[in-house]
Amino acid sequence: xxxxxxxxLSGIPEVRPGDDLARLILxxxxxxxxxxxxxxxHTVVSKAEGAVxxxxxxxPGERALALAAEQGKDPRAVQVVLDESAEIVRVAHGVIISxxxxxxxxxxxxxxxxxxxxxxxxxxxxxxxxxxxRAIRARLAALAGAGAAGPPPAVLISDTFGRAWRxxxxxxxxxxxxxxxxxxxxxxxxxxxxxxHATWIxxxxxxxxxxDLARAKDSRxxxxxxxxxxxFVVEDDGPGAAALLxxxxxxxxx
Amino acid sequence: xxxxxxxxLSGIPEVRPGDDLARLILxxxxxxxxxxxxxxxHTVVSKAEGAVxxxxxxxPGERALALAAEQGKDPRAVQVVLDESAEIVRVAHGVIISxxxxxxxxxxxxxxxxxxxxxxxxxxxxxxxxxxxRAIRARLAALAGAGAAGPPPAVLISDTFGRAWRxxxxxxxxxxxxxxxxxxxxxxxxxxxxxxHATWIxxxxxxxxxxDLARAKDSRxxxxxxxxxxxFVVEDDGPGAAALLxxxxxxxxx
Numbered sequence: 001x002x003x004x005x006x007x008x009l010s011g012i013p014e015v016r017p018g019d020d021l022a023r024l025i026l027x028x029x030x031x032x033x034x035x036x037x038x039x040x041x042h043t044v045v046s047k048a049e050g051a052v053x054x055x056x057x058x059x060p061g062e063r064a065l066a067l068a069a070e071q072g073k074d075p076r077a078v079q080v081v082l083d084e085s086a087e088i089v090r091v092a093h094g095v096i097i098s099x100x101x102x103x104x105x106x107x108x109x110x111x112x113x114x115x116x117x118x119x120x121x122x123x124x125x126x127x128x129x130x131x132x133x134r135a136i137r138a139r140l141a142a143l144a145g146a147g148a149a150g151p152p153p154a155v156l157i158s159d160t161f162g163r164a165w166r167x168x169x170x171x172x173x174x175x176x177x178x179x180x181x182x183x184x185x186x187x188x189x190x191x192x193x194x195x196x197h198a199t200w201i202x203x204x205x206x207x208x209x210x211x212d213l214a215r216a217k218d219s220r221x222x223x224x225x226x227x228x229x230x231x232f233v234v235e236d237d238g239p240g241a242a243a244l245l246x247x248x249x250x251x252x253x254x
Numbered sequence: 255x256x257x258x259x260x261x262x263l264s265g266i267p268e269v270r271p272g273d274d275l276a277r278l279i280l281x282x283x284x285x286x287x288x289x290x291x292x293x294x295x296h297t298v299v300s301k302a303e304g305a306v307x308x309x310x311x312x313x314p315g316e317r318a319l320a321l322a323a324e325q326g327k328d329p330r331a332v333q334v335v336l337d338e339s340a341e342i343v344r345v346a347h348g349v350i351i352s353x354x355x356x357x358x359x360x361x362x363x364x365x366x367x368x369x370x371x372x373x374x375x376x377x378x379x380x381x382x383x384x385x386x387x388r389a390i391r392a393r394l395a396a397l398a399g400a401g402a403a404g405p406p407p408a409v410l411i412s413d414t415f416g417r418a419w420r421x422x423x424x425x426x427x428x429x430x431x432x433x434x435x436x437x438x439x440x441x442x443x444x445x446x447x448x449x450x451h452a453t454w455i456x457x458x459x460x461x462x463x464x465x466d467l468a469r470a471k472d473s474r475x476x477x478x479x480x481x482x483x484x485x486f487v488v489e490d491d492g493p494g495a496a497a498l499l500x501x502x503x504x505x506x507x508x
Contacts, residue, residue, distance in 0.1 A: 168456030202422030210464035
């Protein structure tokens, strides 16, 4: 019997550029214990890093103007999406699905017009979400000091992605430090000795989804602490959420 | 602050056709409280319903033989996948991605060669997973008797699906009774008054992923009980996991 608990933190204030997010997290609740996973909605990480664009500063180009007219969108916001995209995958139903500079395939290159704190700004994804996760993890560990035995809490940065064939969105990991992204059962066998079919579990994405269940979308609860995943938390920061990206050569749905 | 807890049940025996799964669940642990979500890996539901095929009974047709030769698979297993598929979406890297009779887009039409209890059989998805969830919910409620106030525990049946652009697999809901599949925030506003971007959350899929984190893949722990989702649990069985299917007309990636 395994048990998982997820608690969201209330009391994180509106985050501004330059804010020390690790400090805000520690001030909002008890220090996450060793082996815990601190799951953070990317919006506050982006804001702390200043990854925010004032639409008044954006001059949409020809392609943005055309796409915006066709899809009924703000051409300045579309320009930001294009700037954040390495490749446009599909455009339909008012959504631009692209591959971001990081390699994520998602709607609007992860550019958020809500939860920005200001209707005339948009929030981008962090420039390097795995690096952001590593920095927050190190800062949390430094501020909390030497605690109980075990690896320092892992940090998971999430965004909310749609899915190609299912309605609705779920949170996935876009940045990760100190937690294995995937649980590899390839080559192992089930309880009856047969090779396992579901052999490569995206535990970081499952953890992101679980964290999102513990917070309400309209509230200021961008952070949740997960306990019960100690078996996936490691001392090293590891390869991060980049390990979850399917390489272009294996993409069957471009 | 919201809190979510997930506990897997140990002590569920190997399930056989005709088994009373609700009784096995109640015998394996304390009765799930009102408002809880009982998350069940579909394999045991399929087995209890007899949705199991002995490969010795399968005569592969021409298409199955060709696909099997091309992808290095057992032609009899490929024939079962074709039988369960309404449409083949992609074939590559030894995987057949199809749309099942139910409308799920997934690898190998959800046909499992592992966790079958017998290497010469494959396990199908339940014929109507929402109906299965409703039946198990009703049976759980009947066996548990009138308990505390609140809606009877919801039942969620999951399978493990891959994703088009991300490595690894996560559990999703394929059958559901008594829980809302989606949380609809469309038209609502964030804490600062801006329209919400991520507005339609697939809470049933997030719950399926959370449940999977609480069990080990090689152990006989097909059932997990989730508490903390009471706000999504309803008296009526509701439309089930079918509400999560994106209609063909909106599919950008066929």
